[in-house]
Amino acid sequence: MNDQLIIFDTTLRDGEQSPGASMTRDEKLRIARQLERMRVDVIEAGFAAASNGDFESVRAIAEAVKESTVCSLARANENDIRRAGEAIRPAARGRIHTFIATSPIHMEKKLRMTPDQVVEQAVKAIAWAKEYTGDIEFSAEDAGRSEIDFLCRIFEAVIHAGATTINVPDTVGYNVPEQFAATLRTLIERVPNSDKVVWSVHCHNDLGLAVANSLAAVRAGARQVECTINGLGERAGNASLEEVVMAVRTRRDVFQCDTGIDTTQIVPASKLVSGITGFPVQPNKAIVGANAFAHESGIHQDGVLKHRETYEIMRAEDVGWGANKLVLGKHSGRNAFRSRLQELGIVIESEDHLNHAFARFKELADKKHEIFDEDLHALMSDEATTPELEHYRLLSSRFHSETGETPQAEITLAVGGNETHTCAEGSGPVDAAFKAIESVAGSGTELLLYSVNAITTGTDAQGEVTVRLAKDGRVVNGQGADTDIIVASAKAYLNALNKLHSKLERVNPQV
Numbered sequence: 001m002n003d004q005l006i007i008f009d010t011t012l013r014d015g016e017q018s019p020g021a022s023m024t025r026d027e028k029l030r031i032a033r034q035l036e037r038m039r040v041d042v043i044e045a046g047f048a049a050a051s052n053g054d055f056e057s058v059r060a061i062a063e064a065v066k067e068s069t070v071c072s073l074a075r076a077n078e079n080d081i082r083r084a085g086e087a088i089r090p091a092a093r094g095r096i097h098t099f100i101a102t103s104p105i106h107m108e109k110k111l112r113m114t115p116d117q118v119v120e121q122a123v124k125a126i127a128w129a130k131e132y133t134g135d136i137e138f139s140a141e142d143a144g145r146s147e148i149d150f151l152c153r154i155f156e157a158v159i160h161a162g163a164t165t166i167n168v169p170d171t172v173g174y175n176v177p178e179q180f181a182a183t184l185r186t187l188i189e190r191v192p193n194s195d196k197v198v199w200s201v202h203c204h205n206d207l208g209l210a211v212a213n214s215l216a217a218v219r220a221g222a223r224q225v226e227c228t229i230n231g232l233g234e235r236a237g238n239a240s241l242e243e244v245v246m247a248v249r250t251r252r253d254v255f256q257c258d259t260g261i262d263t264t265q266i267v268p269a270s271k272l273v274s275g276i277t278g279f280p281v282q283p284n285k286a287i288v289g290a291n292a293f294a295h296e297s298g299i300h301q302d303g304v305l306k307h308r309e310t311y312e313i314m315r316a317e318d319v320g321w322g323a324n325k326l327v328l329g330k331h332s333g334r335n336a337f338r339s340r341l342q343e344l345g346i347v348i349e350s351e352d353h354l355n356h357a358f359a360r361f362k363e364l365a366d367k368k369h370e371i372f373d374e375d376l377h378a379l380m381s382d383e384a385t386t387p388e389l390e391h392y393r394l395l396s397s398r399f400h401s402e403t404g405e406t407p408q409a410e411i412t413l414a415v416g417g418n419e420t421h422t423c424a425e426g427s428g429p430v431d432a433a434f435k436a437i438e439s440v441a442g443s444g445t446e447l448l449l450y451s452v453n454a455i456t457t458g459t460d461a462q463g464e465v466t467v468r469l470a471k472d473g474r475v476v477n478g479q480g481a482d483t484d485i486i487v488a489s490a491k492a493y494l495n496a497l498n499k500l501h502s503k504l505e506r507v508n509p510q511v
């Protein structure tokens, strides 16, 4: 027996809820296309009722993705489910994922409902969802702290009502593997109609056990795992897709199931998500970390050269390492540029947009002769920022840094359409640049994080800078890329200010 393990990716919904990881519709679309290329079974595209922007993103993904099922999250109320249903309508295969809290504390304090009312509401939710699709997932929020008798009761009722997947989330990351597996085993045994659905788990990584808990649940009979690229997600994140997929693939002898994932797309997906969110991947991260397949010590190297399997349980090329190939150069034409963007799933809205982007590409190709996919993603992330959201824009800059002299920055900005010139001194050129920008913006924000990463290898690589700013409890990440890291820093800082300036309000469910 070799069952299929369904991979449900929630990078675009749960992953996006990491502080500062919010993405634009175009960015989400690019990630969705990559997930489809990787043959993810279900893409949770967002939470349609959270805001109009979220609705539009889910809908755009439902229109674009053909191979994977596209799913929207919805609370168990009529409005949420109708919004989700409308958003997934264009999908070739659409799923509604609805949830309600089932732990005594949540039912009493948050929902102010009795257990009977909660069951009744869940059943109603399935009925509304059925008007849109036959593919319905039900989650018991905070299942980890719910009473098992009540879980059995509500699951039996929603399966009877038409739910096709039952998800057991460890919302707060409190479970440990053996105990979580026992919970799954008990539920599958005790719910009378459990054989009619796929059992799913959704684990958070607060104790570093998300992947271990998910895999233990698979051993106990779960056949869907909810996960994210790079383990992105709220707090310590979710189970990471690449680790779950490769554990199951490498140890088929233990798991008796496999996924349909094209694993050679894993590293490109990881880089794409890291580039778009600005969350770098730690070098020792399993599968997708820069050192995951590096054999530094002499003894290991010798062993690997003589016989690869001495120290390697997987091959780097099987997960997509070494796949970053030269795609375009200085002499590439407009058509080559356009078709590469299309292959990457980057949407070009008009000829104007293309011309503008192509001009930027030529500028970059002059500075950096070899252009990789990662460069194009970075370029288009910059480019994708819609002008109406760009309150602040960098027009020109000049930085001075010399031994024994105080570093200085001179910057010309467009602020809401007006040109402003500013200069400042700082402890280094980046500090001077940020001070110069602040002297105009006066944002009163707190700088939480500043990081620089080389997008590709070589000293002519573009530097990608992430700046995380906080103000009144809101946290945003700004990104900027340039072959000059000080310019990239200024762009990243302005990008973060622009995000704070556009007051996007949204609700974040805890599932």
Ligand SMILES: [Zn+2]
Pocket (backbone or CB within 6 Å): 014, 171, 202, 204, 238, 510, 511
């Ligand atoms: Zn979650």
